[in-house]
Amino acid sequence: MIFTKVLEIYQKEHICLYCLGRLFSLLGTDTTNKRRGDALLLSLTMENHSEYLSGINEERINAIENLKILAECARYNSAQEVLKKEGIGFDIENEDVKCYLCKDIYSNLEMYVEKAKKKIEGFEFDTFLVGCSPSSSIVNREDRFKSMLNIIEAESFKSHFNREVGKLLSEEFDKPAEFTYPDITFIFSIGEEEFEINLLIRSIFIFGRYKKLIRGIPQTHWICYNCNGKGCNECDHTGKRYETSVEELINPKFIEASNATESKFHGAGREDIDVKMLGDGRPFVLELIEPNIRTLNLSRLKQSVNEINKDKIEISDLRYSTKKEVISMKEKAENTKKEYFALVRSEIGITIEDFQIKLQKLKDLLEEEKIDQRTPTRVSHRRADKIRNKRIYNISGKYRNQTEFEFKIETQGGTYIKELISGDNGRTSPSFSEIIGLPLKCESLDVLNIDY
Numbered sequence: 001m002i003f004t005k006v007l008e009i010y011q012k013e014h015i016c017l018y019c020l021g022r023l024f025s026l027l028g029t030d031t032t033n034k035r036r037g038d039a040l041l042l043s044l045t046m047e048n049h050s051e052y053l054s055g056i057n058e059e060r061i062n063a064i065e066n067l068k069i070l071a072e073c074a075r076y077n078s079a080q081e082v083l084k085k086e087g088i089g090f091d092i093e094n095e096d097v098k099c100y101l102c103k104d105i106y107s108n109l110e111m112y113v114e115k116a117k118k119k120i121e122g123f124e125f126d127t128f129l130v131g132c133s134p135s136s137s138i139v140n141r142e143d144r145f146k147s148m149l150n151i152i153e154a155e156s157f158k159s160h161f162n163r164e165v166g167k168l169l170s171e172e173f174d175k176p177a178e179f180t181y182p183d184i185t186f187i188f189s190i191g192e193e194e195f196e197i198n199l200l201i202r203s204i205f206i207f208g209r210y211k212k213l214i215r216g217i218p219q220t221h222w223i224c225y226n227c228n229g230k231g232c233n234e235c236d237h238t239g240k241r242y243e244t245s246v247e248e249l250i251n252p253k254f255i256e257a258s259n260a261t262e263s264k265f266h267g268a269g270r271e272d273i274d275v276k277m278l279g280d281g282r283p284f285v286l287e288l289i290e291p292n293i294r295t296l297n298l299s300r301l302k303q304s305v306n307e308i309n310k311d312k313i314e315i316s317d318l319r320y321s322t323k324k325e326v327i328s329m330k331e332k333a334e335n336t337k338k339e340y341f342a343l344v345r346s347e348i349g350i351t352i353e354d355f356q357i358k359l360q361k362l363k364d365l366l367e368e369e370k371i372d373q374r375t376p377t378r379v380s381h382r383r384a385d386k387i388r389n390k391r392i393y394n395i396s397g398k399y400r401n402q403t404e405f406e407f408k409i410e411t412q413g414g415t416y417i418k419e420l421i422s423g424d425n426g427r428t429s430p431s432f433s434e435i436i437g438l439p440l441k442c443e444s445l446d447v448l449n450i451d452y
Helices: 002-012 017-023 033-054 057-073 077-085 106-119 136-148 157-173 246-258 298-308 323-335 352-366 417-422 432-436
Strands: 128-134 184-190 195-201 204-212 262-267 275-289 313-321 337-346 369-374 387-401 404-412 440-450
Touching: 002 017, 002 033, 002 057, 017 033, 017 106, 017 157, 033 057, 033 077, 057 077, 106 157, 106 184, 106 195, 128 157, 136 157, 157 184, 204 246, 204 323, 246 262, 246 275, 246 298, 246 313, 262 323, 275 313, 275 323, 298 313, 337 417, 352 369, 352 387, 352 432, 369 417, 404 417, 417 432, 417 440, 432 440
Parallel strands: 128 184, 275 440
Antiparallel strands: 184 195, 204 275, 204 313, 262 275, 337 404, 337 440, 369 387, 387 404
């Protein structure tokens, strides 16, 4: 049955050994498609040679016809040598005919390997993967051919190409293929006569913590709302709403060290521009996009960033991370416990005795309870207007004078502390102002700790 189909294939078109074996790839194991193709043609040649030597007239004629198909259409050398040995003539019309299915791509894989080697020059990587995108003409031609001959045991062009080129590149680089998270993926765009290679370079992820030691800078780059980053009089033609950010103070040294094209800053939540980030710092993951260099001296980078930005920011706890941790960090941010220090002023003065009474009332009503926070007025123009339920874990306070108090507040991540204190005209309830019965305002706020 298979031999009949092989002969039928070559009566229609010439295909290479790679493609012949690929058409029957699901039959037999522990071999390559090329060896499978050669085995099919060699077996056919031997069978028909035997028929020619021992058969009767009709069988001998049929054997000769089959051997000629193998010699002329398959261009199979063993069949050609058999016919020569037996003194039987054959005629090959076109010596340079290409494989009908792959156009001799599989016979010239070294060309793809060499171009891939040049493409990757200057890049550091430990693992790689090969992918390809054959043109529609290659795919459609093969689909029609398999359908016409009712071939259902074939391996796809893409699968075969990826594996064979992957094996060759693995030998060249002396590096393993990685199917889950490769450092670099080669994508071959294959046409009938030419091809291109694009690289997908896996980002480097660096975990760390940052302290923000001054007020007045945001966590990430903010473009100017007026010009959308193009530069205008309002932003002094910088395209930015603020002169710098935590992100912009950290990233440049990492981009330079890795020779990355750009970076993304992923924080475990964020503090307001006028809020300091103290304690052990806020967790973040820095994503370096399309890096040429993957092995970084994190200790030296930490020292360099901290020296340049002394008294502004400080980074610590640097280590390699993953995209999975970025996702996890974002998901956990809402439930992470955070501790704040707030300096609060009142429009109406109270005695220390009144303060102690009101502080106890705060603790009784808020600790281990949930509050309802509607999106604050100050951010409602850029955030969805919805009600968030947040838990307050612990409150402690200190009396400074009649109108000035200190509070340490431990809350669930995502709680708006300024509004928890002021009430934001009833958008947060209950609030410190509501419970104490005084109009309160948060004068300054520091983040002291983030559990992670």
